[in-house]
């Protein structure tokens with residue numbers, strides 16, 4: 001499978017790996033890669049070909065959460081940041097001698113000119129994080145936001161209550177960003193879409209939205225809760 005590269009703004013690219021999306025941020029002297037996808041090609045070579053900071057300095061991978069479509073390319077890299085509750089599930093996806101450090105709510109990830117603020121957004125997984133780039137006014141929402149792609153909340157350990165709180169938290173920070181860039185579905189999601197996702201979660205919790213079905217990308221029929229074009233598997 002080959003990667004599809006799309007420039008987002010000056011020094012930021014999305015790298016699509018099938019149905020999942022990563023983000024590369026060039027700090028000039030260092031670079032940050034948000035997630036590593038399915039690892040289906042020479043991701044390290046691609047990152048170096050795009051970002052000056054990746055050729056001249058350290059590449060820091062920030063894993064938003066442990067799911068395999070976000071971590072399988074980790075083996076090609078050496079330096080990692082991730083949420084405290086995800087480490088035990090991601091460690092095996094990293095090289096044995098990797099430098100792995102944890103981040104928590106409010107931490108600033110700095111790499112050259114890149115600065116990302118860490119937001120804890122439990123729900124999709126217990127230790128999921130989102131990353132806020134206040135300079136470029138982008139919220140990298142990982143799997144917590146998905147437009148025209150289902151949110152997976154059907155697995156053990158996932159919490160709709162926590163997920164709803166995370167959606168409110170991202171909405172409350174709406175004056176800090178103009179664009180939401182998720183890892184699945186449409187590339188640019190408008191802030192108002194959070195209201196629909198919040199409504200869908202509330203409908204699951206109070207019973208006002210009944211379960212329907214949705215065809216998963218792997219061909220299976222999943223139990224899904226729909227609100228307009230939002231679908232949450234649960």
Ligand SMILES: [Zn+2]
Nearest residue numbers: 065067124143
């Ligand atoms: Zn996920």
